[in-house]
Amino acid sequence: SRNVPALGYRLSPAERTLGDAIKAQGYATAYIGKWHLYSAYGVSGGLTLSQASRTPVPASHRRGFDYWRGFELRNEFYDTFYFADDDPEPRRLEGHQTDGLFALAVDYLENRRDADRPFFLVLSVEAPHPPFMASEESLRRVCERGPPVPRPNQDLGAISFFPPEWHEESGPAGRVDPADPESVRRVADANMQAYYAMIEMIDANMGRLDETITQQGIADKTLVVFLSDHGELGGSHGLLGKAEPWEESVGIPLIVSGPETLVAGRGTTASVPINTEDLFPTLVGLAGGVAGGDLKGMNLSGFLRGKSPEPARDGVLLEFVTETRSNRAYYDETWRAIRTARYKYSVIGDRSGARPWQLFDLLADPYEMNNLVDLPEHIDVARDMHRRLTTLLDETDDDYALASAFGLPVRKAVSADPPEN
Template sequence: MKKKLAGRKNLIIILADQLRRQALACYGDPNVSTPNIDRLAAKGVRFNAACSTYPVCVPFRFSLMTGEYGHARNVPTIDWQMDPGERSLADPFNEAGYHTVYLGKWHLDGIPYPHFDVPVPRERQARWQKWYGFELCNNHFNSFYFEDDDPEKKLIEGYQTDGFFDLTIHHLAEKRPKDKPFCCLLSVEPPHFPYEAPEEDIARWRDRELILPATFQQRENYFCPESTWDPPIEADVNDRLRRLRIYYAMIENLDRNVGKLLDWLDHEGLAENTIVSLIADHGEMGGAHGFPTAMKESSFEEAIAIPFIVCDPSVAQTKVIDDVLCTEDFFPTFCGIAGVKVPAGLPGLDCSPLIRGESRGLERESVLIEMVEERRPKGTFYGHSMRGLRGPRYKYTVLRGPQGGVYSPGHIAPWQLFDREKDSLEQRNLLLDPEQDTAELAQRLHCELVEKLEAANDGEWIKGCALPFA
């Protein structure tokens, strides 16, 4: 039986934590098998260059939820509470008559470590009508959620990804109002560490040979800041490889659950009127450039490259899009693809005309990437701040240092320049190893960065930085 509401599209957004774009088969990973995510991409639109503007959990989620840049609110990397007065992604869908439901990790209430097992108050749930959420868990076999304003902690049986996909299907099947379209955001922590997955998934990966990038375990010959937090300790390269295998096992578990959801939509007759999208908040380094497996707060592609797949059954032509997107594009694009009014004044672009084939490309070429300065006296996650451009060919970054070493307090200087057309793994920093005409290119990109920062009300950050090769 068809359950289509004329002219009203349902929307399901699957948000996976720490899922780098390069780790999916449809994006070219030679190790993993993700047939259901591949099926979603094959029937829809796959963006090849979606970027996490600020590649850490909290600031990405703030920008997804509000459409604003992290620097606009001085959002630090972690342990930060969003103002409940912020206009959220739920609001335009509520106003359009949708049933809105949020499930899973929130990470916008600033609940301090390790007291995560307390509810997010109803007034700080950003007006999602139905709530099955938690602030943070990081324990995939002992996960929980709170429903609406009920203070009772409810346990997820088994593995988190399995449980929250089951809960999503149960709510959409049994509890949603059937006379309204729905907007559902499902946020699961895996493949974010800890590195754990069901035994049936891990068993397929135990001792399997991996095809690794040339940057694996290869330190750069210039200063690259690391986290000031303590990521999971890796004893040696074998321990790092073990974690990479489990990371792939978590991704294959996610893929199986995506398939379960897609099959349920087909069975219920909802597939033809439901848009399904897969995104991630950021990637992880996975040992590339010698960084710890779990690290993500970096300008390297392993950290900022995220999947963005949109399967809209009303769009007949499947396509791959190479335009560069940023986090701030998601809010207006999700409104646009559902036919919901896009709020005015947002810095991101509504890419729905591109998805529907009504536009050949975005007028904008490059997007901002950033790490915002930690200003709290006891902030311990990331010390340096960074701003940069990610374009279709070049990536250019500027780094500001907080303390000691190469980048002392307040010291700011051009940091990286990569020609990704010639150097997709970002192994050759052209600021250190220039080619002919590099100086002219670097100065042009620097001026473009200054212009973009000024347009984003962030021009003060880069003042005092000399032009490269000046």
Template sequence: MNRSKESSVKSNVIWILGDQHRAQALGCNGDPNVSTPNIDNLAAMGVNFVNAVSGFPLCCPFRGSMLTSRYPHNCVPGHEYQLPPEQRTIANEFNDHGYHTAYFGKWHLDGYQEKLGRASHHIIPPDRRGGFKQWVGYENNNSQWDCWVHGGEGESAFHYRLPGYETDELTNLFTVYLEDMGQKQKEGSGEPFFAVLSVQPPHNPYISPEETRKRHIPANVQLRTNVPAIPKVQEKARLDLSGYYAMIENLDWNVGKIRRTLSECGLADNTHIVFFSDHGDMHGSHGQYLKTLPYEESIRVPFIISGETAFYNGRKTGKSQAMMNHVDIAPTTLGLCGIDKPGWMEGTDFSGHRLSSRDVGEQPDSAFLQSPTARGNVDKPWRGIVTKDGWKYVCFEGCSWMLFNLKEDPYELVNQAHNPQGVYASKRKELQEQLVEWIHKTGDRFQVPVS
């Protein structure tokens, strides 16, 4: 497609996101345990945001922020909190600009309390589906071979069990949608579209189809340097990771299927592909598991903007050092389609890191981290900051918690939060002042320690 023809056609954009997929667990990001050729190709022909973080490493808050560009304390402040029905989302903005919007998969934004029963059987009414014109999903599910989806309304409402493994079946639904949109565009009756595929894997339980699981033996897993040499910790980490990596390879295969479908439907040249995750997974690092911690394995997420348009017409490739956070996903996605972010969105548009036609503009040199509610591995709320030059500072109310120089100590083995020697005391004060600026800027009420 030449430059003049592309400029007259609106771009499509799709999100592909897994759950609990840490940034380190990709071939293109250096993990020796996993083969991800399709995602690696996305990175090779697109932009890999190597500093991307999950500002609140927990499913519900992240998902609220990715759809609204509002910080968790202003939108979805914790686990099993509902996205306010009156809150506008990225889907509303795309709808207003003539796009068809569709969502497939995990939602986890209706505030369902899982103590009442299995969330996958909770029916989310149409007015609480974020403004998407087409919606096929479920609230939450932790059983990849027993996934129920629902959608529609009135006489067209449906609720049924997917016939196979979750990622495969949701991808099947997603590719049927792409085929439909491609056919309509060929007939001249189609709209540009924004579509989301949200799958549960590689979230625990760590199980996958046989063809990928058989390639991963626990004893062969290479652990990260910061997994302590404690037998029970390493044994669990290797067992979990063998399934985790298999799930990622299954997701990678489905990414390849989506790319083939885009090509076959004539959509590849005008569709941006955005690949990311909601948070990471500790897998034994520092003796911890799962998420909610401000360590690198928990907060760092893959974030890649790609598509076939990499090879012409002003598309940038390579690695970006931009401090991408969860609130930045929606405005960046709008920017990819030439739509400026609305005033109610709090995040930054980073689309200029992919498109030469978009100004990069003023960019934050740090990312705000937070856990407004005690959850998971930490029994206190915390706030933190991670900077572009590689420093991380995290505190509780009344007490500093972490200070790491990630350039020198990427595995966070030496906590300098209470070291009065050398640069550390002055750096802690400097970072704490930056954190206060973030707290004030976002309307947070957290009280940092007295320096």
């Protein structure tokens, strides 16, 4: 909805953020952890990754968050520095970053917040994220269970690109030899074990955070929202990392927990997909406000409180934009997709010679191994999903999404149907 053409663009200081909107409802606002909106890396005059993590984010770009314990972009998990409010000197977190950031959140709840005001705290933890590095204790617990069970769609032999961290001796299993299938399997298994161990660290720390909320006597009026920004392919479909429209990458958790007075229907699962763009209007709605503006997300606060039925929607828009970092040239293609409760339809930049259109029935084929787009019995579904996708692109003023896939000017492309055989 902001027509940002690529990663690496700095947030405008004039932008109205979630922090601004909830602060306007009388809440104290706090931000702890990774910020990803200031460095302007990869564009003219931008910062390198290492420079970004050691550069304080000025108050003009912290956008509505009064209490600040954050850092820009990326740190090493055992060498993390953060900045406190307007202090220009970086402070080092002790131990693993995940433990340290949760400790800062506990400290805020116990010692820093104003007990007479409601608060809105964002805790942005980098893990699980490459390079996969967990505490020895959590990694030991995961490794004792044995190697990960291969997924049906995992194809390590088809991997054509290994991210830089796979070539580092400091990785969980050392450096990969791409020509040796046993080396690829060994490093892949070790990386996934470390990935799961990082998730276990988050789980343990979430328990600690919940205990703190209870001990502070605020559990009856506190809402906890848990989500991630992406998953990990781990060799599925011969791919590593994220940035692809497969479920392992885009099918992320969103859990809302709280007392029955705030969240009705404990254990209820939404039957329609929810998108991150829904968070702004939903959280502002839960705080008693109205998001306003030109935001495209859906306000789900009434549904969460049990005051309105689950909203209907045609599907959610998924996307990946181009990279601007020169060492990330393997992310040189854009894609757009739409996901409903049953189907996913995607249009991908054609970098490998494969056809870019994909249609999957996620109920019958959760591992997305059977592309239905060319099957005559599914042509009506494909056309309908294509129409829904292009409608969403028009609604969000997305005027650059499909050109690489269709080879046509975009406004012609979005009115086209997938070609028939």
